[in-house]
Amino acid sequence: MVCLALLIPTIVVAQPDVIVGDLPNTNAYGTNTGTGIYAYSVATTSCNIGTANLNWQANNNQHPVIAQDMWRLHEGRFTQIGSSWLKHGFCALQNTGLCAGCGGGGGCLSYLTPGCADPYSAGLNGNQSNLGPRSQVNAFTGFFPYPYNAPPCPSGQGTICRRVQVQESDMVGLPGALFFVSGQYVASDDADFGNQANNASYRRVNVSQSGNHSLSFVGGTQQQAPPIQAWQDNQPSVTLVDVEVPNEGLFIAGYDVTDNGNGTYNYEYAVYNMYSDRSARSFSVPYPAGATIIDHGFHDLTWHSGEPYDGTDWNVTLLPGIGISWETDTFASNQNANAMRWSMMFNFYFTSDAPPAPNSATLGLFKPGPAGAPDELNFDVLAPSGNFLPGVQNLACDLGATTDPSVNLYWTNPETYTSITVRRDGTTIAILSGGATAYTDANASYGLTTYTVQAEQAAVPAAEIPCQINITPQPQSNFSCSQPDPEASDVLLTWSNGMMYDAISLSRNGTLIATLGGSTTSYTDTGASVSSHFYTMSASAGGVTTATLDCDITVLPPPPLGFTVTAPTVAAGFDPGTGAGSFSAILTAIESPSNTGYPNPVSGYSLALVFDGSLAVVSALDETVVPADLDFFDGQWGDGWVTIGAVVSFTSASSLDLSSDVNLARVEFNTNPGGLIGQMNPVSSALSWQNGVNGGGLPVDNLIVVGSSPMAPSFVHGQINLVPGAGETFVRGDINDDSVINIADAVAGLTYLFSGGPAGCIDAVDTNDDGQANVADGVYLLGFLFSGGAAPPAPSPNCGSDMTADALECATYNSCP
Numbered sequence: 001m002v003c004l005a006l007l008i009p010t011i012v013v014a015q016p017d018v019i020v021g022d023l024p025n026t027n028a029y030g031t032n033t034g035t036g037i038y039a040y041s042v043a044t045t046s047c048n049i050g051t052a053n054l055n056w057q058a059n060n061n062q063h064p065v066i067a068q069d070m071w072r073l074h075e076g077r078f079t080q081i082g083s084s085w086l087k088h089g090f091c092a093l094q095n096t097g098l099c100a101g102c103g104g105g106g107g108c109l110s111y112l113t114p115g116c117a118d119p120y121s122a123g124l125n126g127n128q129s130n131l132g133p134r135s136q137v138n139a140f141t142g143f144f145p146y147p148y149n150a151p152p153c154p155s156g157q158g159t160i161c162r163r164v165q166v167q168e169s170d171m172v173g174l175p176g177a178l179f180f181v182s183g184q185y186v187a188s189d190d191a192d193f194g195n196q197a198n199n200a201s202y203r204r205v206n207v208s209q210s211g212n213h214s215l216s217f218v219g220g221t222q223q224q225a226p227p228i229q230a231w232q233d234n235q236p237s238v239t240l241v242d243v244e245v246p247n248e249g250l251f252i253a254g255y256d257v258t259d260n261g262n263g264t265y266n267y268e269y270a271v272y273n274m275y276s277d278r279s280a281r282s283f284s285v286p287y288p289a290g291a292t293i294i295d296h297g298f299h300d301l302t303w304h305s306g307e308p309y310d311g312t313d314w315n316v317t318l319l320p321g322i323g324i325s326w327e328t329d330t331f332a333s334n335q336n337a338n339a340m341r342w343s344m345m346f347n348f349y350f351t352s353d354a355p356p357a358p359n360s361a362t363l364g365l366f367k368p369g370p371a372g373a374p375d376e377l378n379f380d381v382l383a384p385s386g387n388f389l390p391g392v393q394n395l396a397c398d399l400g401a402t403t404d405p406s407v408n409l410y411w412t413n414p415e416t417y418t419s420i421t422v423r424r425d426g427t428t429i430a431i432l433s434g435g436a437t438a439y440t441d442a443n444a445s446y447g448l449t450t451y452t453v454q455a456e457q458a459a460v461p462a463a464e465i466p467c468q469i470n471i472t473p474q475p476q477s478n479f480s481c482s483q484p485d486p487e488a489s490d491v492l493l494t495w496s497n498g499m500m501y502d503a504i505s506l507s508r509n510g511t512l513i514a515t516l517g518g519s520t521t522s523y524t525d526t527g528a529s530v531s532s533h534f535y536t537m538s539a540s541a542g543g544v545t546t547a548t549l550d551c552d553i554t555v556l557p558p559p560p561l562g563f564t565v566t567a568p569t570v571a572a573g574f575d576p577g578t579g580a581g582s583f584s585a586i587l588t589a590i591e592s593p594s595n596t597g598y599p600n601p602v603s604g605y606s607l608a609l610v611f612d613g614s615l616a617v618v619s620a621l622d623e624t625v626v627p628a629d630l631d632f633f634d635g636q637w638g639d640g641w642v643t644i645g646a647v648v649s650f651t652s653a654s655s656l657d658l659s660s661d662v663n664l665a666r667v668e669f670n671t672n673p674g675g676l677i678g679q680m681n682p683v684s685s686a687l688s689w690q691n692g693v694n695g696g697g698l699p700v701d702n703l704i705v706v707g708s709s710p711m712a713p714s715f716v717h718g719q720i721n722l723v724p725g726a727g728e729t730f731v732r733g734d735i736n737d738d739s740v741i742n743i744a745d746a747v748a749g750l751t752y753l754f755s756g757g758p759a760g761c762i763d764a765v766d767t768n769d770d771g772q773a774n775v776a777d778g779v780y781l782l783g784f785l786f787s788g789g790a791a792p793p794a795p796s797p798n799c800g801s802d803m804t805a806d807a808l809e810c811a812t813y814n815s816c817p
Contacts, residue, residue: 026217034156035160082164265353267350394410476538492525494522532555590660683721687720
């Protein structure tokens with residue numbers, strides 16, 4: 001029998017394989033003011049250690065991209081502290097010497113031949129115009145869109161934009177810290193042959209503690225060593241584990257556990273995503289129910305220069321008996337979540353009182369894979385040791401009732417237990433059977449309460465699983481403030497109660513003004529002033545206060561009081577030959593009977609009038625017509641204006657009652673010869689009230705003062721009528737020439753008519769202005785004084801001339817100018 005052996009030769013396929021052969025130089029660019037960030041670039045020299053040309057084409061996506069990063073080892077923790085955007089290759093030199101087998105020559109080509117090296121200087125790798133986003137590159141396939149889309153640099157970041165960015169606080173003032181830089185190439189033809197795992201190298205650097213914090217090398221480049229290898233190389237107690245994604249990328253996990261010598265242990269974990277496009281979204285480490293996590297932390301790296309990814313830290317969850325886990329959003333809920341993407345490394349760490357033992361950690365993947373692909377990866381680590389009886393899960397505390405508070409607790413049981421204990425704020429309130437999954441605390445209290453549910457299995461306790469609930473009394477509502485009576489400054493506060501409280505508190509402008517019974521729904525604040533006020537209220541029950549409600553109000557003063565000031569219409573004559581003449585005007589005021597507090601005590605007033613100064617000039621002011629002694633009376637006058645001020649009593653000992661028309665002043669006038677000489681026709685001028693009359697001092701307004709509150713009156717304007725050739729000025733009805741019209745004038749008139757008594761001005765006797773002096777004038781005057789009859793016609797009560805043509809004369813009248 002003859003056996004024939006057929007020898008089939010192995011077919012070797014030529015393939016490119018790019019590595020970082022050297023990191024020969026760095027640039028330090030400094031910072032932008034206010035950022036606290038310093039910028040760097042790292043020179044990279046590539047080598048093609050494969051057997052086929054590596055594409056290096058400038059105008060499409062068939063060229064490598066280069067990542068630059070910075071790292072720190074300090075106090076046992078290895079962290080990524082800086083990253084750049086990606087340098088895009090444009091052509092490759094064919095340099096010899098760094099790698100074996102290069103023939104050299106040919107210039108800068110669209111490919112890198114086997115064994116040859118291509119240097120990219122720190123200047124090229126820091127040229128911002130040729131740096132593209134990492135977010136657009138799939139490191140597993142090497143694919144990226146071309147041309148790539150680079151958003152503009154953020155304002156104020158012209159120096160640091162797109163370059164390796166490192167916070168100054170991550171480099172300065174850290175004794176014993178070691179620093180490293182790294183480079184990594186990603187190329188699609190390299191990825192086609194699965195050669196991505198050797199594409200990164202690192203090199204140690206020192207950081208200057210001043211200036212631009214420039215970098216200087218310590219030792220040579222560690223070829224084909226990913227940067228996380230620096231942790232193990234400089235801290236031999238570290239263990240590194242390759243975590244491969246089936247048919248996809250590679251993560252490298254590292255861990256180290258330190259005995260603190262006091263019964264506690266520091267657990268350090270770092271996970272580096274070398275080239276997985278699926279990325280990672282969660283990391284968990286088991287810890288037993290009996291162990292305590294004393295503190296824990298997380299570290300990532302901030303994306304920059306317009307990358308689209310979220311920078312929110314991963315959330316941490318502690319489940320005693322199960323584990324501690326960190327996670328970010330799912331891909332389905334947020335495609336730009338802060339996932340652990342390629343070339344990035346995240347740190348997870350905690351301190352526990354349990355010693356280490358072998359166990360498995362779990363890395364959850366971010367992007368969904370093809371059908372059948374795993375969504376999480378398990379790998380060996382050291383983790384806290386002990387009893388891993390899991391506690392109850394999905395514990396929730398729900399509010400049952402608020403008025404008489406109760407709490408409903410629900411959970412699920414992942415194991416079969418023998419008993420379950422429920423505690424409120426550390427005090428046992430129930431021991432339930434091992435199959436129980438709910439409990440209602442009918443004696444709950446207002447405030448923040450912590451419940452724990454602890455399962456037990458054959459005397460082995462699981463962890464106490466906590467939940468918290470904050471029970472507050474039913475809130476109040478509809479809190480409002482109003483000023484119901486405009487004549488008073490009282491503020492009415494009203495509200496609705498959600499329940500019966502122990503007490504209700506009210507404050508005005510931050511000061512407590514009332515503590516009321518728990519059923520009260522209104523309160524009148526009688527202490528409010530005319531101003532703006534901010535009210536707050538809250539209620540309390542069981543020592544817990546409801547949310548504060550507020551309202552604000554501006555308390556208005558009572559509406560202004562109504563007064564009317566009147567200027568009279570006066571008549572006077574003048575000599576057309578000389579323009580001389582004289583007259584007076586009595587100014588009066590009256591209060592509206594509809595005023596609140598009518599009649600109100602008037603403590604003073606100011607008056608201002610204007611007139612035609614070419615016809616009349618003021619000669620004097622007379623306060624004797626005022627029916628009260630004044631503490632102050634004065635005035636000013638000038639060309640066509642007059643102002644008057646009066647105070648009844650500086651001590652408020654007396655006041656004026658304006659319930660009837662009351663004299664406030666008499667203004668004495670002379671005619672102005674300059675405007676009247678040769679004038680043979682009657683002329684007139686308005687005698688008008690006007691605010692803001694300025695006689696050289698402050699402007700004067702027309703005001704009636706009640707107490708200390710000024711009130712603007714309404715106006716009745718008057719008029720001055722001047723007639724050429726009219727006789728002596730007088731006041732009709734003031735027969736005895738004493739400036740007052742009263743019963744004495746009636747007696748004087750009758751005595752003149754029937755007993756031959758004196759009368760210097762017969763025109764004054766003619767009280768009814770019918771051109772005759774007879775008994776009808778006495779009857780007329782007595783009717784005015786005592787029976788509500790008509791007042792004597794002008795001139796009365798002001799000085800003036802008789803404008804009615806008659807034969808009566810006025811020889812002497814001394815009370816008028």
